[in-house]
Structure formats: structure tokens, C-alpha cells
Amino acid sequence: xxxxxxxxIRGSALSCADVVRVAHRSASVELDEDALLRAGKAHxxxxxxxxxxxxxxxxxxxxANRHTVVDPLTADRHGLRLxxxxxxxxGPLLPDDAVRGAMxxxxxxxxxxxxxxxxxxxxxLETALRVGALPAVHSMGAIGTGDLTALSxxxxxxxxxxxWAAGSLDPVAISPxxxxxxxxxxxxxxxxxxxxxxxxxxxxxASHVVAALSFCALGGSVEAYAERxxxxxxxxxxxxxxxEMRRLLGAERAPAGRRLQDPFGLRAFPQVxxxxxxxxxxxxxxxxxxxxxAAENPLIDVGTEDVYHHGQFSTAYLALSLDHLRAALxxxxxxxxxxxxxxxxxxxxxxxxxxxxGPAGSSGIMILEYVAHNALAQLRHTAAPVTLGTAVxxxxxxxxxxxxxxxxxxxxxxxxxxxxxxxGELLGAxxxxxxxxxxxxxxxxxxxxxxxxxxxxxxxxxxxxxxEITQAEGLLDGLADL
Numbered sequence: 027x028x029x030x031x032x033x034x035i036r037g038s039a040l041s042c043a044d045v046v047r048v049a050h051r052s053a054s055v056e057l058d059e060d061a062l063l064r065a066g067k068a069h070x071x072x073x074x075x076x077x078x079x080x081x082x083x084x085x086x087x088x089x090a091n092r093h094t095v096v097d098p099l100t101a102d103r104h105g106l107r108l109x110x111x112x113x114x115x116x117g118p119l120l121p122d123d124a125v126r127g128a129m130x131x132x133x134x135x136x137x138x139x140x141x142x143x144x145x146x147x148x149x150x151l152e153t154a155l156r157v158g159a160l161p162a163v164h165s166m167g168a169i170g171t172g173d174l175t176a177l178s179x180x181x182x183x184x185x186x187x188x189x190w191a192a193g194s195l196d197p198v199a200i201s202p203x204x205x206x207x208x209x210x211x212x213x214x215x216x217x218x219x220x221x222x223x224x225x226x227x228x229x230x231x232a233s234h235v236v237a238a239l240s241f242c243a244l245g246g247s248v249e250a251y252a253e254r255x256x257x258x259x260x261x262x263x264x265x266x267x268x269x270e271m272r273r274l275l276g277a278e279r280a281p282a283g284r285r286l287q288d289p290f291g292l293r294a295f296p297q298v299x300x301x302x303x304x305x306x307x308x309x310x311x312x313x314x315x316x317x318x319x320a321a322e323n324p325l326i327d328v329g330t331e332d333v334y335h336h337g338q339f340s341t342a343y344l345a346l347s348l349d350h351l352r353a354a355l356x357x358x359x360x361x362x363x364x365x366x367x368x369x370x371x372x373x374x375x376x377x378x379x380x381x382x383x384g385p386a387g388s389s390g391i392m393i394l395e396y397v398a399h400n401a402l403a404q405l406r407h408t409a410a411p412v413t414l415g416t417a418v419x420x421x422x423x424x425x426x427x428x429x430x431x432x433x434x435x436x437x438x439x440x441x442x443x444x445x446x447x448x449x450g451e452l453l454g455a456x457x458x459x460x461x462x463x464x465x466x467x468x469x470x471x472x473x474x475x476x477x478x479x480x481x482x483x484x485x486x487x488x489x490x491x492x493x494e495i496t497q498a499e500g501l502l503d504g505l506a507d508l
Contacts, residue, residue, distance in 0.1 A: 032056045035130070035152070037064070037137030040317045042310055045220045048155065049127035057137065057152040064139035064328065065148055072142025072203055072326045075333045082324050082335055083108070083206030084142075089420035105205035109182050112209060115164030115175035119191070120214070125163050125180075127217030129155055131317055132177065132208075139328060140320025141207040150184045150198045159193030168215060169417055170428035172339045177209035210322040212341050215431045219344060220313055222437040226355065227306050229444055230299075231506035233358065234267065236452045237295055238274040238471040239478070240365045243458035244374055246292040247283025248275055256296065263300030263307075271296065274508075276469025289374070291365035298361050302354035309347045316344065341430035342413070348433035349411040352440045356402075356409040359444050362451045363398045369454035370395065381457050383486040391457060393491060394450040401446035408436040408443070449498035452505075453482065453491070460484050470508050477504060 033044045036058040047053035076084045086092055088108065096104050120128075133151040136143055154160070161183035167175030181204075182188040186197025200208075240246075249255075251268040271277075287293060321338035370380045370391065382390030417427040456478045459466070466472040481501050482494060 033130075034058055035061065035134050035137050037061045037134055037139060037320070038318050040131070040134040042220045042223060042313050042317070045127050045130055045217065045317065046224045048130040049123040049217065049221060051126070055130055055133065055152055055155050057133070057148060061137035061139065062145050062148060065136060065141075065143070066145045067328050068139045068142045068326045069144050071328055071331060072207070072333070075326070076203060079333070081203075081333055083210070084203040088206060090423045092423070102202055105200045105202045106185070106187075108205040109178045109185075109200065109209070110187075112174045113178035113182055113188070115167040115179055117164055117166030120163045120165050120176070120218075122160055122192070123221060124214070124217050125160050125191075126155065127220060128163070128173075128176070128214040129180070131216050131220075132180075132211055132213035134317060135211055135213060135319060135321070136208075138318060138320035140325045141210065141322040142326035143204045143207040144199075144201050146198055147181075147184065147204060147208060150195060154184070154193070154195055157193055157195070159195050160191045162189060162191035163214070168212075168431040170212070170215065170341045170345055170430035170432075171424065171426075172210060173212055173214035173431070174209050176214040177211060181205065181208045207322055207326075210339065212316070212321075212339065212344075212430065215341065215344070215434055216313065216316055218434040218438065219309075219348060219430070220317075222348075222434055222441055223306065223309050223313065223351075225441040226351065226437065226444070228503060228506045229441060229448060230302060230306060230358075232502040233299070233362065233448055234270045234274060235471070235474045235505040235508055236362070236448055236455065236502075237292075237299075237365065238271060239455035239459065239474060240369060240451060241271070241275060241292055242464055242466055242471060242475075243455045243462070244288070244292060244365075244368055245284035246288050247285065248272070248277045248280040249283065250288065250293045251275075251277065251296060261300050261304070263303035264296040265300070266303055267296040267299040274470045274474075276467040276471070279467050279469070289364065289368050291361045291368055295361060298357050302351065302358050305347070305351040305354045309351050312343050312347045316341075340426070340428060342428045345413050345428035345430035345433045348430065348437050349413050352405075352409040352433075352437055353411070355440055355444055356405055359402050359405050359447045362444075362447050363395070363402050366395060366398055366451045366454050369451070369458050375458055375462070377458060377461050381454065381461060382488070383461060384488055388488050390488065391454055391491065394454060394495075397495065398447045398450040401443040401450075405440050405443035405447070408440040412436060445499050445502060446495070448502060449495050452478065452498045452501065453494055456482055457484070474505055474508050477501070477508075
């Protein structure tokens with residue numbers, strides 16, 4: 027749903043949360059006048075510099091054509107030729123939220139005034155976001171060194187040379203020097219990364235709640251989350267996780283645990299959850315830098331009135347951070363699957379095997395373990411680091427690629443798989459608590475249980491669980507807010 031709030035675009039201070047709000051249409055944007063003036067100054071400086079020296083992509087070709095000087099007689103068509111030749115994307119179209127996210131990120135980057143594009147391109151992006159006009163953007167064509175195909179498609183759509191997927195604007199003129207200046211960015215990859223980060227972080231919030239429900243169903247010992255324990259080895263993420271578990275469980279009123287030592291799924295939860303919380307925080311910091319970066323090559327610097335050629339298109343920071351997040355996420359998903367196995371074990375719950383409640387031989391929720399491990403296998407596959415590969419292209423000139431685009435998409439798939447794993451644990455924990463008629467403490471975990479029981483049915487006899495898995499997956503977003 028939409029609201030009337032607006033995010034002011036200044037070329038600085040854009041947050042990941044801001045991008046999510048625009049991408050999900052819960053906020054619109056307003057371009058800052060000072061940012062527009064700065065962009066205008068950079069545009070004039072870029073045009074002037076091109077009359078005095080070689081400027082990559084403006085007075086020359088690109089890639090291995092960097093030393094080829096553009097023929098002055100055809101210079102007025104250079105920009106459109108560059109866009110036409112680079113708009114070679116293929117594959118499925120990107121989802122609308124990713125396109126909106128890319129547009130607001132690119133607008134903010136251009137507002138940082140390092141590209142030299144004509145200000146009318148900033149105004150066009152702002153207008154498109156405001157009226158809901160969306161280009162059709164193909165998903166395949168980037169390897170982490172600039173989203174050249176996708177941004178070329180956006181630029182050509184603004185210029186009236188490609189169809190709009192939704193809405194439309196009057197065509198905008200593309201100056202000869204605007205083409206590379208517009209497409210020299212990883213804005214699309216950043217948008218996909220932000221959305222994957224957001225989904226993952228929400229699931230991590232929910233996972234504390236689900237683990238707390240399992241803790242109560244299994245009669246865990248809150249000793250493992252004691253403040254003194256984690257102060258003795260104060261990794262930020264594990265300290266935060268333990269604190270959150272104490273809050274959710276009302277630790278000061280928690281009963282003694284059933285066992286001297288709980289299974290790892292409960293006892294080592296903060297130590298395994300902590301690294302992924304830290305990884306998500308680290309990714310957010312890296313994304314925030316790049317959302318607000320004037321990283322175009324070349325950089326048109328108004329402060330020094332000079333042009334700088336560089337390698338800021340590299341996204342190694344982003345790719346490595348995404349790889350780290352997925353590897354850490356796999357560990358917490360393994361623990362969730364382990365807790366589900368604990369929940370179907372009579373020796374740990376005092377309940378029938380597989381939480382069955384019917385005639386002898388009933389299977390209960392046995393199949394949930396299969397579903398969870400299917401999803402876990404998918405997550406494990408996506409956790410493989412994309413940064414172990416590279417590419418050598420453009421006649422050997424461009425001899426490194428981070429594949430951050432692929433890392434972002436693998437992270438989105440990993441988040442979806444984790445959602446399924448976590449939903450399986452949630453179903454098991456809620457069913458166990460209902461069957462045992464467990465009295466929960468007066469703490470947020472009781473609120474979570476009440477929310478879950480309003481959504482999830484209790485069908486005691488064996489039955490298909492497909493619909494309940496879907497319901498549990500949807501319930502996780504509500505639990506994330508507790």
C-alpha cells in the first residue's frame with residue numbers, strides 16, 4: 027500500500043530502509059533543489075572538460091575502444107549509439123519493486139553530482155517514480171562491474187526508444203555525454219541486494235521468536251542466554267541474540283530447564299545466530315556507502331574542477347559481504363532444522379513421536395523434516411561463494427568481475443529457502459505447545475503463541491500440511507515485529 031510520505035533525495039543520507047519503502051510503494055521521492063543545481067554544475071564541467079582533454083565515454087569509445095576518438099561529425103549520435111549497443115539484456119524481466127529500487131538508487135547517486143549527466147535526467151527519474159511509470163528491464167547482463175544492460179534499457183525508455191512496462195513519460199533528450207554517465211553504476215544490483223537484505227533481516231528478527239517458541243516447547247534452560255555468559259565472550263551479534271531471547275522469554279521469571287545441557291539448537295543458538303546478525307549489519311553499512319556514492323567512471327568533480335578515471339565500478343565489497351551473509355544464514359537454518367527434529371523426538375518433548383495425535387502409526391508432522399531439509403539443501407547450494415569466479419572480457423582489458431549481481435540473487439533465493447525452514451519449525455513448536463497445553467510466561471513469547479494460534483489451525487488427525495506451511499511462512503512477517 028502507498029502513503030503520502032516523501033523521501034528527499036539529496037545525493038546523501040539515503041538509507042536501505044528508504045529504498046525498501048520506495049520499492050514497496052510506501053513512500054515517494056522529492057528531488058532536492060540544491061542537488062539539482064550541483065548536478066547542473068557537474069554537467070557543465072563535463073561538457074567543458076571534453077573540449078580540453080580526452081574523457082572516457084564522452085570523447086572516446088568504451089572498454090577496449092577507450093583510445094578510439096569519437097568522430098566529431100557523428101558525436102551528436104554517440105550517446106544513443108552507446109545506449110543502443112549496450113541494451114542487450116535478456117532473460118525474465120525484473121520485478122517491479124527491484125526496478126523502482128534501482129530508479130531511486132540511481133537518482134540519489136546522480137544527485138551526488140559526480141556523473142555529469144544533464145539535470146533533466148534526474149528530473150525524469152523523479153517524475154517516473156512519482157507517477158508510477160516503470161521501464162521494462164531484463165534481468166540478465168551484469169557481472170558486478172556495472173549494470174550496463176539494465177541501465178541502458180532504463181535510459182532508452184526515458185528517451186522514448188523503448189516501451190514502458192507501466193505508465194509513461196514524455197521522451198527526454200539524451201545528450202552525447204549522458205549515456206555512459208547514466209549507465210556507469212551498479213544501481214540495479216544494489217536494489218536487488220537491498221531487497222534481499224531486507225527480507226533476510228526480517229526473517230532473522232522472526233527467528234528469535236520462533237526459537238523462543240521451540241525453547242518453551244522443549245523446556246529449555248535460560249542459563250545459556252545469561253548476561254554473564256555472553257559478557258565473558260562479547261561478540262556483538264551473540265550478545266544481542268542472547269539479550270533478545272531473555273526479553274522474549276521473560277528470563278527473570280523463566281522456570282528451570284528440564285535438562286542440565288540442552289541440544290545445540292537451543293544452547294548454541296546465540297553463538298550461531300550472532301554471526302549472521304553481524305553479517306547483516308556489515309552488509310547494511312556497505313550498501314549505505316554505495317547508495318550514496320558518486321562512483322561513476324569517470325568522476326566529474328566540481329570541487330577540483332577536474333575529471334578522474336578510476337575503478338569505482340568494482341563491487342568486491344558488496345559481493346563478498348553477500349557471500350558472507352549467505353554462509354552465515356546457512357548455519358542458522360541448520361539449527362532451525364535441528365530444533366524441528368528435536369520437536370518430533372518424544373525424549374525431548376514428552377509427546378508422541380512426530381507430534382502425532384491419532385491411531386497407532388500416525389505420522390503427525392513427520393513430512394515437515396523432509397520439507398525443511400529440501401529447503402536447507404537449496405539454501406546450501408546458494409551459499410556457495412560467487413566470488414570464487416571471475417571474468418576476462420573486452421579484449422583482456424577488463425580482467426576482473428565480482429559477480430555481485432549473482433550474489434544478490436543467490437541471497438534472495440537463500441532467504442526464500444530459509445523462510446520455508448523457519449515455517450516448519452514454527453509449525454512444530456506451536457503444535458507441541460498446544461498438545462502439551464504449556465503455560466507460557468507473561469512475556470512476548472506468549473503474545474507470539476497467541477498470534478500463531480489465531481492463524482494456524484490445529485488439526486489433530488493426519489492431513490496435508492501444504493496450506494499450513496504457506497500460512498506459517500506468511501506469519502513470520504508479523505512475528506518479526508514482536
